[in-house]
Amino acid sequence: MSAILELNGVSKAFGAVVVADDQSWTLDKGEAMGVIGPNGAGKTTMFNLVTGNLAADAGVIRLNGETISKWPAARRCRAGIARSFQVPQPFAHMTVFENAYVAATQGAGLSSVQADKLCLDVLERTGLLEKSNVKAGGLTLLERKRLELSRALCAKPSVLLLDEIAGGLTEHECHALIQTIKDVRETGVSIVWIEHVVHALLAVVDRLIVIDFGKKIAEGAPEAIMQSDAVREIYLGLDADA
Numbered sequence: 001m002s003a004i005l006e007l008n009g010v011s012k013a014f015g016a017v018v019v020a021d022d023q024s025w026t027l028d029k030g031e032a033m034g035v036i037g038p039n040g041a042g043k044t045t046m047f048n049l050v051t052g053n054l055a056a057d058a059g060v061i062r063l064n065g066e067t068i069s070k071w072p073a074a075r076r077c078r079a080g081i082a083r084s085f086q087v088p089q090p091f092a093h094m095t096v097f098e099n100a101y102v103a104a105t106q107g108a109g110l111s112s113v114q115a116d117k118l119c120l121d122v123l124e125r126t127g128l129l130e131k132s133n134v135k136a137g138g139l140t141l142l143e144r145k146r147l148e149l150s151r152a153l154c155a156k157p158s159v160l161l162l163d164e165i166a167g168g169l170t171e172h173e174c175h176a177l178i179q180t181i182k183d184v185r186e187t188g189v190s191i192v193w194i195e196h197v198v199h200a201l202l203a204v205v206d207r208l209i210v211i212d213f214g215k216k217i218a219e220g221a222p223e224a225i226m227q228s229d230a231v232r233e234i235y236l237g238l239d240a241d242a
């Protein structure tokens with residue numbers, strides 16, 4: 001399989017705080033990769049570097065082999081990178097459909113006819129079609145998360161970055177969301193998913209990376225990573241030598 005997204009030696013510091021430390025990893029076409037790590041490890045920052053919301057201090061980011069490190073966020077979005085935000089950030093005063101429409105026209109650059117069609121299709125897939133005319137500010141948490149996903153999908157991504165989209169949901173809601181993400185993946189979209197709800201992640205991803213203090217400290221098959229000393233140390237505070 002060939003890489004669709006590649007980070008090579010990407011670093012970022014805020015003053016003395018290093019939030020991305022020489023990070024290198026690749027995402028293959030059609031792959032779903034999970035990202036875990038403690039709070040404040042630098043996971044969201046890594047997404048910000050990929051989307052162009054933050055500029056890296058060093059390193060190279062490639063999309064389909066093309067260097068995008070210096071591209072502004074809007075150009076990266078048009079090129080196929082879309083994200084959801086950990087804290088849903090809809091335009092609260094606009095309807096669900098209008099929120100999706102902005103993503104389709106501005107994010108994907110579609111005409112109004114194309115955008116209409118895509119928005120209806122996406123909102124149906126994410127279970128929000130019936131809420132099309134509801135103001136985003138009035139949605140429940142699950143619906144807001146689904147709207148985050150919808151907006152990202154309306155940007156027609158080839159690479160979808162999901163940031164803690166399962167957090168705060170009930171078991172039932174979480175299962176429904178997992179199925180939706182699996183369906184998205186079936187359409188050929190490559191996925192990077194940051195998630196603390198590990199069982200949700202493990203239901204979808206092929207591979208896991210672990211980030212701590214901005215550094216990638218482990219990478220591999222999900223089961224092996226979850227049982228690794230690195231994860232035991234981080235999550236359970238167990239010393240590997242103990």
Ligand SMILES: Nc1ncnc2c1ncn2[C@@H]1O[C@H](COP(=O)(O)OP(=O)(O)OP(=O)(O)O)[C@@H](O)[C@H]1O
Nearest residue numbers: 014017019037038039040041042043044045046086
């Ligand atoms: N703009 C900024 N200026 C200064 N420090 C920042 C900025 N953005 C993030 N940080 C710091 O970078 C570190 C990494 O934050 P980040 O949000 O990427 O962590 P995270 O792994 O996503 O955490 P969580 O799992 O809690 O969401 C934190 O210490 C955070 O306070």
